[in-house]
Amino acid sequence: MVKALDRKLLRDLLTLRAQALTIALVVAAGLAGFIGSLSTVDSLEEGRDRYYASDRLADVFSFVRRAPEQLGEAVRELPGVAEIQTSLLFGAQIDVAGVERPLTGRIIGSHPREWTQGLNRLTLRTGRWPEPGSYEVLVSEAFAKARQLTPGSSVHALLNGRRQKFSIVGIALSPEYIFAASTGGPPDDTSFGVFWIDRQPLEAAFQMQGAFNTISLKLRPGASQATAIEQLDRLLEPYGSRGAYGRSEQPSHKAVSQEIREQRVFGILLPSIFLAVAVFVLNVVIDRQVTTQRDQIAALKALGYENRAISLHYLKLAVLVVLLGVLIGAGLGDWLGRYMTHMYSAFFRFPTFYYASSTWTLVAGTMLFLGAGMGGAWLAVRRLVTLAPAEAMRPPSPPVYRPLLIDRLRIGQLAGPKSRMILRSLERRFVRAMLTTIGIGSAVMILIAGTWWGDAVDYLLDVQFAATQPGDLYPGFVEPDADRARHELPALPGVLRAETRRSIPVRLHAGHRSYRTSLTGLSDDSELWRLIETDGRSIPAPAGGLLITDRLGEVLGVKPGDMIRVEFMEGRQRSPQLLVSGYSRELIGLGAYLRQEALDRLAGEGPVVNSAALFIDRTEESALFAQLKRMPAVAGVFVKSALIDYLRSTSGRNILFFTSVLTAFAAAIAVGVVYNSARIALAERAWELATLRVLGFEHRDVALLLLGELGIELAIAIPLGFVGGYHLADLMLSLMSSENFRIPAVIFPRTYAYAGLAMLAAGALSAWLVQRRLAAYDLVAVLKTRE
Secondary structure, eight states, X not given: OHHHHHHHHHHHHHHTHHHHHHHHHHHHHHHHHHHHHHHHHHHHHHHHHHHHHHHTOOSEEEEEEEEETTHHHHHHTSTTEEEEEEEEEEXXXXXXXXXXXXXXXXXXXXXXXXXXXXXXXXXXXXXXXXXXXSSEEEXXXXXXXXXXXXXXXXXXXXXXXXXXXXXXXXXXXXXXXXXXXXXXXXXXXXXXXXXXXXXXXXXXXXXXXXXXXXXXEEEOTTOOHHHHHHHHHHHHGGGTOOOOEEGGGOHHHHHHHHXXXXXXXXXXXXXXXXXXXXXXXXXXXXXXXXXHTHHHHHXXXXXXXXXXXXXXXXXXXXXXXXXXXHHHHHHHHHHHHHHHHXXXXXXXXXXXXXXXXXXXXXXXXXXXXXXXXHHHHHXXXXXXXXXXXXXXXXXXXXXXXXXXXXXXXXXXXXXXXXXXXXXXXXXXXXXXXXXXXXXXXXXXXXXXXXXXHHHHHHHHHHIIIIIIOOOSEEEEEEEEEETTHHHHGGGSXXXXXXXXXXXXXXXXXXXXXXXXXXXXXXXXXXXXXXXXXXXXXXEOOOSSSEEEEHHHHHHHTOOTTOEEEEEEOSSSOOOOEEEEEEEEOOSBOOOEEEEHHHHHHHHTSOSXXXXXXXXXXXXXXXXXXXXXXXXXXXXXXXXXXXXHHHHHHHHHHHHHHHHHHHHHHHHHHHHHHHHHHHXXXXXXXXXXXXXHHHTXXXXXXXXXXXXXXXXXXXXXXXXXXXXXXXXXXXXXXXXXXXXXXXXXXOOOHHHHHHHHHHHHHXXXXXXXXXXXXXXTOXXXXXXXXXX
16 A cells, blocks of 8 residues: 555656746755855854864953053953963054055064964964064965965055064964954955064064053953953053953954854845745645545545545655755755855955854754645645545535626726636635735845845945045044144145044943943034934034934933943043933944034043044045155045945955845745746646637637736735835844944835846746646647546
């Protein structure tokens, strides 16, 4: 008995091979997305944690203005501290031969033994270690690759007003700079590099003999990080401490962790839609198969087969289809995960490539799809297997025909005979038509939710760099400077307008909550720095009190009218209480703002500035760059056009990849839903359509009756998918909340058009396949029906 059912199972699979393949592809797409995304997450997390452990990333970090080296012994004695490391860190302009614009560098001076034996150890990728006491340096790999620097190359750095040649002898990686960006600046490997040098020449250049300005701590297992930070801040406060922070606030770690969180959301949310669609299609196909084999089921029961054996037969059919999808999806998911992990290596620098196709994702994904597929099949099977053999032998009762809604509303009179037949067929199979429409709409949703990122990046760049920062160059100063910069900058060649401002690092406190950010001064007459709402409206400088972003208000748990304590982390240590006067809704950062005059009074240092904005004549750009490179007060220059080009090129490659993958996945859903629905409709209406051919209808007329339903379902599903795609994108954003960016759910018409055309193409392919099968039908065989 088992062998007979198994032979029948093989015959059924051969009969349903095209439909089974389309269902398997839907399963494969969902499982590949699940495995690929979550394997990438696991690989990034494991690679990051292994790197931290092997190269001993510190647990606590702090910067000071200048502290004596002997203070390190007092830090070492703090409770919970296992190891400390002091070093020197300075920002400097970097001049690379052949590069016209100024570049920014972070120069780190350490004792050579600490590069391999201390905290935050370096990994030498190529070259050799610098000689002690020399101006030989190691350079970060990302910057070296972007600027084509190799051992033997040289660059010039502006150290404390003196132009110094650096000889590059090696290329290195550090766990502190897996993701490297200048302080407060966006990531740009072409503009920002990290350099490691022996501490002695850096001490001489900045008169820092016997002193340090940065310290890292490794804590003992189980030690309280909060207690260590509090005690360290108290000890370093007299030396201009900017406030210690833990690994969770370390910029590189924060960026990597945020990307991992986003990838995890992506890997769970979208495959869930594939799962729902696969269950729906499988249920419909098995239901149709069971219905058409009603007489066979009755015969099997009459021959003594139990309900359990018959049910298991159809469940096996569902399992084999899902397993085919699992086999395809497992291989595709492994390739996808490996490719995505390689892609992230362009942004996150690890010493070794680590990828592991997570076993739990494969097992969990397989069990999830198998369970859902069997559940969908059981819903279709249980209705017929419980029938008595004699009842199952009889044909199903014909449907009760009655006036439908289009007849009662007299809508049918407005359409021709063929249109009325299409509308009546849709209404009689309303639930199936609705589910088919939802299935197609879900494909549109996935395509939009996966490809709208390009729109968001374009909008973000437009608002941030055209409206918020309409200037061309944004120099930063080595030290807060007297307002002489306001008079010197306009005299530089090509400068049409110059503005200055000051930002001070602060820690904001509200009850037990705190957050590190910058407090920035605003002026009413500023044109090159503006606060812009997400809807493009300009925000005026606050008349009184503190203006903070709404997301910062959520982090601190405060609203307009509340008081917060502002702890200054630079200059004179003070912690005034300030009133929150309002919220701003910005796209980038969690900032706080005050009128410039009020900030000067609170800082107690007079009208000093630490950054500038320049609007320039681009024809004189070369002369201006040359002049800025010679200004010792300028630590670095943010060139807006260069950053925009870099962001567009890097994001463009990633968006193209994700768009291609999700288009293929969405097409799998569309073809799976549309083709199976059309095939089932063809099987159910074969006798009716063949009768129409005999009565004189042309082949194209009969095809129109069948495929017209498909056209209406597509016409309804695509706009619904547009709406669903927008809300799915919005949901993903809420689950991927980032401190650094507020990515708006902005979807341009081009994305809607692309998604709609892709679905129409998938529908056209399905229609062509069904039309070919319809043309091959044997009318005589179809018209033979049992009485």
